[in-house]
Amino acid sequence: MSLRYFHVVFIVASLALSLVLGGWGIYDFRATQNATNLAIGIFGGTSALGLLGYLFWFNRKMSRISNLALLWGSLMILIAYQQPSLACSVCYGDPASPLSKGAKFGAMALIGFISGVLFAIALIGRTWAKRARALNQEAF
Numbered sequence: 001m002s003l004r005y006f007h008v009v010f011i012v013a014s015l016a017l018s019l020v021l022g023g024w025g026i027y028d029f030r031a032t033q034n035a036t037n038l039a040i041g042i043f044g045g046t047s048a049l050g051l052l053g054y055l056f057w058f059n060r061k062m063s064r065i066s067n068l069a070l071l072w073g074s075l076m077i078l079i080a081y082q083q084p085s086l087a088c089s090v091c092y093g094d095p096a097s098p099l100s101k102g103a104k105f106g107a108m109a110l111i112g113f114i115s116g117v118l119f120a121i122a123l124i125g126r127t128w129a130k131r132a133r134a135l136n137q138e139a140f
Contacts, residue, residue, distance in 0.1 A: 004062050011055045012076060018048035021107065028104070032096060036104065043111060 022044025029037035 007058065008055070011051060011058065015048055015051040015055065016076065018044050018051055020044070021111075022048060024107075028100070036108070040104070040107065040111075 022041050025037050025039070025041025025044055028034070029041055
């Protein structure tokens with residue numbers, strides 16, 4: 001498996017997880033009317049849209065990746081949504097239970113941590129791009 005296909009697989013997996021996170025937030029918001037749940041749902045939906053755009057951009061950029069990879073990823077998403085995956089009736093059945101609240105705060109902590117790491121990676125990439133431009137200008 002090439003690095004490009006590996007990248008596509010992880011983009012599709014992240015897309016599926018973002019959709020699940022968005023659905024979970026909206027489901028809990030309907031049950032509790034809590035603004036935090038709505039924020040989680042909106043974050044999951046916007047992440048999924050961003051990842052979908054990135055997937056299409058990456059596919060256009062890397063011409064060797066065939067549309068079969070996109071089709072395979074789409075099929076995996078459809079298969080994942082054939083039956084809803086519920087954790088258990090105790091923690092997922094009641095959005096007001098302490099277990100459900102703990103899972104919600106855990107998801108929020110992961111969102112914060114992962115967003116911070118991705119932001120740091122983007123800043124490093126931006127810094128490296130500036131340095132590369134400066135070195136190219138000095139060379140000529």
